[in-house]
Amino acid sequence: MLKSFAELCLATFKKDQLSSSESELYRHSHDESHHAGVEPDYVFFPESTEDVRKMTEIATQFEISMTAFGVGSGLEGQAIPLQKGVSINFERMNKVIEFSPEDMLITVQPGITRLELNSVVNKHGLYFPIDPGADATIGGMVATNASGTTAVRYGSMRDQLLDLEVVLANGTVLHTGTKAKKSSSGLHLTGLFAGSEGTLGFITEVSLKLHGIPEHSIAATCTFADPKLCAEAANIILMSGIPVLRIEFVDALSIKQVNQYGNYTIPEEHSLFIEFAGMQKAVEEEVLLAESLLEEMGSKRWKVATESTERAQLWKARHEMSYAFRHNKGTQVTDGDVCVPISKLPILVEYARELINESGLQGGILGHIGDGNFHTLIMFDPTSTDEFQKAETINSKLAEKAIEFGGTCTGEHGVGIGKKKYQLKEHGEALAIMKSVKQLFDPKNLMNPQKIFD
Numbered sequence: 001m002l003k004s005f006a007e008l009c010l011a012t013f014k015k016d017q018l019s020s021s022e023s024e025l026y027r028h029s030h031d032e033s034h035h036a037g038v039e040p041d042y043v044f045f046p047e048s049t050e051d052v053r054k055m056t057e058i059a060t061q062f063e064i065s066m067t068a069f070g071v072g073s074g075l076e077g078q079a080i081p082l083q084k085g086v087s088i089n090f091e092r093m094n095k096v097i098e099f100s101p102e103d104m105l106i107t108v109q110p111g112i113t114r115l116e117l118n119s120v121v122n123k124h125g126l127y128f129p130i131d132p133g134a135d136a137t138i139g140g141m142v143a144t145n146a147s148g149t150t151a152v153r154y155g156s157m158r159d160q161l162l163d164l165e166v167v168l169a170n171g172t173v174l175h176t177g178t179k180a181k182k183s184s185s186g187l188h189l190t191g192l193f194a195g196s197e198g199t200l201g202f203i204t205e206v207s208l209k210l211h212g213i214p215e216h217s218i219a220a221t222c223t224f225a226d227p228k229l230c231a232e233a234a235n236i237i238l239m240s241g242i243p244v245l246r247i248e249f250v251d252a253l254s255i256k257q258v259n260q261y262g263n264y265t266i267p268e269e270h271s272l273f274i275e276f277a278g279m280q281k282a283v284e285e286e287v288l289l290a291e292s293l294l295e296e297m298g299s300k301r302w303k304v305a306t307e308s309t310e311r312a313q314l315w316k317a318r319h320e321m322s323y324a325f326r327h328n329k330g331t332q333v334t335d336g337d338v339c340v341p342i343s344k345l346p347i348l349v350e351y352a353r354e355l356i357n358e359s360g361l362q363g364g365i366l367g368h369i370g371d372g373n374f375h376t377l378i379m380f381d382p383t384s385t386d387e388f389q390k391a392e393t394i395n396s397k398l399a400e401k402a403i404e405f406g407g408t409c410t411g412e413h414g415v416g417i418g419k420k421k422y423q424l425k426e427h428g429e430a431l432a433i434m435k436s437v438k439q440l441f442d443p444k445n446l447m448n449p450q451k452i453f454d
Contacts, residue, residue: 028087035077040087049204057171068198070140076416110139144414145195152370158194165205198448214277219311222299223269231346245277247370254364261324325377336376336395338402339411373411
């Protein structure tokens, strides 16, 4: 069957669009997560929506599973082809289809990365604000409903979408929305596909909202005696009505790791990284108000960065913290990713630190504290089953506690492989509806099977 599949593909597409080379199979077998890799049988490089449509028809005919691949920066194994088959890499579909600066919208193919996108729109005084850290593809960001450091102001990918072009398993091509900024017409299919992780269809075009680049930005850092105080302080900032662009929590161990990784000299204490953006006078007043509020809560080492290079260096360090853990020689990392109502955040952050300390493992806590989302990065010896189980137990207890608090087991990384076990507890009877939707769109279960739920 695989031979016949390959023969039909080679007769349908250009020779270099289908690969079974050892290097490509390995590249598409894994992502940035700790989950075990699985090599696909083939890798396909579509160059148009029509290519994707034809591939879904051929794969469905031979009942070959299909798994989408962006740049492999995912953290829950979404791009791992668990049933082998064909991995569909969208890197050649990286063009701008339509750009309308006056409407503050752009339509792109899924393979364009967020930095490539911003290089196009920034010169017009616009930017796309969703920033998950990695230079992920827009298609991958939609598929996992990514967010990141700016979520406290702009929300997640789902909040930026106007329309998606999607190819279904049977080759049907559909659009889920319009170019209008809002609509009361029909069911919200755009929101359904955002976060579906390639299990319902392949995204081939994305229409996005753009935003004006703020006139003035100031970043600031401060430290606190313990992680719980950091969370409480972030809550006070939000309740005061200060419209921060970003507010990030980083614990002392995470700062120590990134200092070693990137030769930074950031004080190795529990810290908040904050960015204020808007009209200059308003921003300067917001910085003074925030400083006053945080000092009342016991903050130390308040430091302001007004120069663009200094701000960029600060956020560069913040984005490298995950890599500082992941690229630590001789260890692997498990990544917790929970999100709870803001009022519950201090309790859960403190609980996370207690769990890590009790385990005897080294682990950091950091995250987008402004929207209730934080991560644990726990290092373990990959040759030690005991250490791996300890790390998994910490993340499991955190996920379950987050759900108890009315939150979610994953704020932005998605479900993939690692978070499937929490879906029933989090969604209850709604999980059966999700499975029915999967059956409707993909009755043969060929599109990224064994992800989100079995």
